[in-house]
Amino acid sequence: SVPGPASKSIITGAINFPFPTLRLTLAQENLSQFHDLDDWGFQQELEENYGRVVKLTGFSGYIDRHLFVFDPVALHHILVKDQDVYEEMPKFLCLDLLVFGEESSLPWGTIIANIAKTMMPAFSTLNLRGVVPLFYEVAERLDFNSISCRTSLELIGRTGIGYSFDPMLPGQEQTDRYARALRGLFVTAFKLQLFIPLLPILMNYCPRRCMAQEGGKLDGSEEGKDIMSLLVKGNATADAGMHLADDELVACLSMILFAATDTTSSSMNRMIHLLALNPEVQHKLREEVLTAPEHLDYDKIDALPYLDGFVREILRLYPPVPVMFREAMSDITLPLSTPIIGSDGTIMHTIAVPKGTSIYVGLAAANHDKSIWGEDALEFKPDRWTKGKADSVETKLPGIYGNTMTFLGGGRSCIGFKFAQLEMKVVVCVLLRSFSFSKPDSGIRWRKTGIMPSPYVNDEPKLPIVVERLRA
Numbered sequence: 001s002v003p004g005p006a007s008k009s010i011i012t013g014a015i016n017f018p019f020p021t022l023r024l025t026l027a028q029e030n031l032s033q034f035h036d037l038d039d040w041g042f043q044q045e046l047e048e049n050y051g052r053v054v055k056l057t058g059f060s061g062y063i064d065r066h067l068f069v070f071d072p073v074a075l076h077h078i079l080v081k082d083q084d085v086y087e088e089m090p091k092f093l094c095l096d097l098l099v100f101g102e103e104s105s106l107p108w109g110t111i112i113a114n115i116a117k118t119m120m121p122a123f124s125t126l127n128l129r130g131v132v133p134l135f136y137e138v139a140e141r142l143d144f145n146s147i148s149c150r151t152s153l154e155l156i157g158r159t160g161i162g163y164s165f166d167p168m169l170p171g172q173e174q175t176d177r178y179a180r181a182l183r184g185l186f187v188t189a190f191k192l193q194l195f196i197p198l199l200p201i202l203m204n205y206c207p208r209r210c211m212a213q214e215g216g217k218l219d220g221s222e223e224g225k226d227i228m229s230l231l232v233k234g235n236a237t238a239d240a241g242m243h244l245a246d247d248e249l250v251a252c253l254s255m256i257l258f259a260a261t262d263t264t265s266s267s268m269n270r271m272i273h274l275l276a277l278n279p280e281v282q283h284k285l286r287e288e289v290l291t292a293p294e295h296l297d298y299d300k301i302d303a304l305p306y307l308d309g310f311v312r313e314i315l316r317l318y319p320p321v322p323v324m325f326r327e328a329m330s331d332i333t334l335p336l337s338t339p340i341i342g343s344d345g346t347i348m349h350t351i352a353v354p355k356g357t358s359i360y361v362g363l364a365a366a367n368h369d370k371s372i373w374g375e376d377a378l379e380f381k382p383d384r385w386t387k388g389k390a391d392s393v394e395t396k397l398p399g400i401y402g403n404t405m406t407f408l409g410g411g412r413s414c415i416g417f418k419f420a421q422l423e424m425k426v427v428v429c430v431l432l433r434s435f436s437f438s439k440p441d442s443g444i445r446w447r448k449t450g451i452m453p454s455p456y457v458n459d460e461p462k463l464p465i466v467v468e469r470l471r472a
Contacts, residue, residue, distance in 0.1 A: 001342030004055030
């Protein structure tokens, strides 16, 4: 009896066929609307009209069970308290094999928790202070859609694994084969869902080659300051219970590359677009940047208040991954922070979630919740942030970053969230010193391609921005 929009077809419900040519007219309700590349309004309608837990209809309306969830207490149970019950959906585990290669007998949450625990020290503030100069080396060599992806990959390549994918030289295209493959992986993978289980073998060559290079640094002859070097060195002296096997180190390497490329690229695209759309924000940000020294260290970058609010507001309003997916591995009861009225008129304080129910974790929806963020929740307002906290926000979300769900929460939260912020801040500091940005005549729209939203113009992935060099 969980409320939700009705499906017009009792036969097909909202099944989202994997190939567009096979989609039927009867199958264009609920889930198809939810996943529609251009229909952002449907998700907003769910957020505003159906409460914090919404039922979506799948195949036949009875066999397929789906819940769209952004209630704070429910999110805490899904991501923290009962995270072992709410596992990744099987179809997304196939995608995860692209990152981790070989299958494991361990539950997915256990794998992630073990690897994240080992990687955490490499992402400490102390280590991040050492990679800031590398960020400047890449950012100072800057259609933006292509540039942001190249920049994100080169930043994580240099600082994350000590490898340069792209020299970022004027007039020179990206030539690294792995980099080109990585850029198109997720879009291609979603088109080839049926073949994904066969693909992990293709992930072996580049990660293992990089691992061999990292192994050469263990004798101390090479001093690597990148995250992977620190991880390999730390692993060499780790206790038996924390020591990672070579395959697990390869998984760490792949995780670093995948997690920090497309997501950061999407956020950088959004950042440039918002600068172009908001000249007053751009002007205020530039004034703050120009009053600071040209090359800032970690602590001084972190101390720029408006820059911090600008980045936080981008990540709140436009999280690079708007929705995460889970599946209930057993029957379980899901508590709610606020009761909802069921479709039969019943007041519901908890929801009985049957085994096999698909959970759509609404990260963006929680970040847009007007009962938490106020009536201006859908407005871009960097000024709402003061010293890392949003004004007048009292409800606690279970996220690890600024009371938002952008980087998840619990044992599977993103350990590189400080790294991502730092990348964005350095790029903004470098760009605003020399350039101004304004919107073009052509209309830019954001589409839900793959997992991360991407900018498009006339059905082509583009982000044309008018860029002018500032006079000295």
